Amino acid sequence: MSGRRRTDHESRSTMSTTPRLPRSAPLRRTILSWFHRLRQPAACFLALIFLSFASCSIGRADSPLPDSGTWTTAAPAPTERTEVAAAALDGRIYVVGGFEAPALGNLLNLSISEKVEVYDPQTDRWTSKAPLPVGLHHAGLAAVGRHLYVVGGYTRSGLSVWKPVASLYRYDPQEDRWSEGTPMPTPRGALALAVVNGRILAIGGYNGDINVPAVEEYDPQADRWATKAPLPDPRDHLAAATDGRFVYVIGGRLNGSYSRNVALVHQYDPEADRWTRRADLPTARSGITAAVLAGRIYVFGGEAPAGTFTTTEAYQPGSDKWQTMAPMPTGRHGLGSAVVGDRIFVIAGGPKPGGSFSNANEVFVPPRDGPGTKTSQKASPAHVGSVMAVLATLSEAEVLPPEGTTEANRVIKSLIQFQSAMMKSPDSQVQTFFATAVERKFGAEGRTLLEAARRKGWTSEVLEAVAEFARGPVQWDQARLDEGWRTYNVTQSDLLLLAGLFTEARTRFTAKRQNIHDVFASKRRSMPGAGQSAPVPDETVM
Structure with a gap:
């Protein structure tokens, strides 16, 4: 990719039936x-x-279902991209920033994208919205209330595309307009975001020199940041997801090197401001995305020196256990995901390690009764x-x-x-x-x-x-x-x-x-x- 730093950082090389009591x-x-x-x-x-x-059964009395989920394809995104951010708001999915495939039209921006493209699952169609105020890649995106927030990432600085930023931009979909909020205290890219109790947690990342342990919480109502307990094992290209009570921080890599992928999983308790180690991700990987549906956390994709991952793994917070699910049709890293209804949309990302791009829009449908569904048992x-x-x-x-x-x-x-x-x-x-x-x-x-x-x-x-x-x-x-x-x-x-x-x-x-x-x-x-x-x-x- 034009202007990319050829280092190991991302390698930058190509590679109910409810029980009832008797009534009598x-x-x-x-x-x-x-x-x-x-x-x-x-x-x-x-x-x-x-x-x-x-009438009491351990599983439900429905017919047996596939226990690893299924994949379908939806309308591809208008632009092939990687290192995007994605989130759902009001039933539509926003895909923001990233790198585009180099072309005459984006060479001046060193292929960093300002694009905001929106997918409507109801119509299976894409539209374009007001672009980002500045091109960003490896940023975080979160929805709170009726607004979207883009936090951190990297942008252009001279001939480099790896300047870490602390910026926060808010998007109003009704006005199709971006505004700037208070920057977070610590500049970084390849971070993870999670939303708990209406506040955004910005977790980990890489500042170009070291992994950042910072965990900083943004209050959209007050437009103010607060510092929280640091991530015990700092890393970047990680994923974060929440079950509404705890935040789970999953996988990632050390100092930007996908040859140093980790399988670590940590649980954060916002109330206690405390971290706890959980069962490792079965497959160490980075450049991943995670989504929560019906109380389970699904982790998709990623990259390593040998290639990209098609791996899908599901985590059950209550039992602290993982299960392998149906693999993605297309292995990718730097991809985004979002949940609408009972489906998870996994969009864009590079099919090869480093500088590669796609407009894939693949849809994961988990088993109706969750991973591991088997025939019902009394x-x-x-x-x-x-x-x-x-x-x-x-x-x-x-x-x-x-x-x-x-x-x-x-x-x-x-x-x-x-x-x-x-x-x-x-x-x-x-x-x-x-x-x-x-x-x-x-x-x-x-x-x-x-x-x-x-x-x-x-x-x-x-x-x-x-x-x-x-x-x-x-x-x-x-x-x-x-x-x-x-x-x-x-x-x-x-x-x-x-x-x-x-x-x-x-x-x-x-x-x-x-x-x-x-x-x-x-x-x-x-x-x-x-x-x-x-x-x-x-x-x-x-």
């Missing part, structure tokens, strides 16, 4: 009485399996037995409502439904709630406890963590969490009911010098599925 009053009374008569676990188990859990003895053990524990503490009452039925239903949500909800708010609850209570061990609960059903430790977290101050988007609960026909008040009962039972056992966990363990041993795990693949849960 006699049967409800029978179920509750069985819980009181714990010496008949087999009868209790059979009754619950055939009557109460008849509720396991382990999950049924865990609900029974909880009810038996509450009964011994004498906090369980009288059998046959509306409140008693509500308790049973809530235990079943919240357990089901914990196991298999694709909603990021729901899974973040459970993950945060156990980590607040048990630290790093919480993830192990939560994974065990997904396989075996409720444990007293996980239920205790959930009870304490639910009764604490609200720290998430309650409206979005309520929507996730509604999918399982439960509400926040149902959760608070369970939390209150568990807390009261713990208090009563403590007064009798008993430990609620010991009581639960004793009850669990006499219930169905004791010591067994449900046959649930890891990939079916968040």
Whole structure:
């Protein structure tokens, strides 16, 4: 590429079926009485399996689906580009800046693009909008409210195309106009952006000499930046994505060299301003893009000395696990991605390492029930037995409502439904709630406890963590969490009911010098599925 610095920096060379409780009053009374008569676990188990859990399944009862997603192609972009930024706003996808293929019309700009092209998935058509105030590549792009924000990147300086900038430009789509905002404190390109709670996080990057650990937060309302805890392992050409609660920073390279790709994944908690290491990306790569759909993070493309990647890998924050998905039709780096509806659009990027270009617009459709979807499976003895053990524990503490009452039925239903949500909800708010609850209570061990609960059903430790977290101050988007609960026909008040009962039972056992966990363990041993795990693949849960 004309004017490109021939260094190792980018090599610059070419290379619900929801469980329902029985409605008959006699049967409800029978179920509750069985819980009181714990010496008949087999009868209790059979009754619950055939009557109460008849419609409960680990997966949904739909026909089996491909478990790695599918790809289609959409209208190609008007301009072949690489090192672009992309974001969705109001159902349309904006592709901004980057490098264009060298031509007479762009040689004066050293092929740095000012173009803003917009794709409408409804019509499968592209339009052009007001260009950037200055040509930029390796910039970040984010949508907040009704505006787009372009942050950082590199621009031209003399005959060099690698001048890092700290600029921030805001785009108003109604007026088709750009304006300049307060620059971020640290100039850099090849950074990553994420939006949490209406604020933009600018993470990492490269200033031409070193990797920048800076994490700086922009408040669009105040037009002001704040410094946050630095990225533990500084890198560039990385990706960032958020599940609405945490930010995940994925992959990248060291000091601009794609021969030094990394597989690192870090989770950032904006509330605590703290970083935590997570499971590595299976394939070390950089020049990638990431998108979130139905609570899962999908990572696409990238480059290395041997070539570009077609690799697609999906991360499930709740289980801290990765899965390989259907590969991209065209391997690319320096590409952009955006979600509209239930599809991820992966646009532009270089098909070869270094200076190459494309106008590809390839569309990824994840499996409808998420990665790893398999044929549906009925509720396991382990999950049924865990609900029974909880009810038996509450009964011994004498906090369980009288059998046959509306409140008693509500308790049973809530235990079943919240357990089901914990196991298999694709909603990021729901899974973040459970993950945060156990980590607040048990630290790093919480993830192990939560994974065990997904396989075996409720444990007293996980239920205790959930009870304490639910009764604490609200720290998430309650409206979005309520929507996730509604999918399982439960509400926040149902959760608070369970939390209150568990807390009261713990208090009563403590007064009798008993430990609620010991009581639960004793009850669990006499219930169905004791010591067994449900046959649930890891990939079916968040």
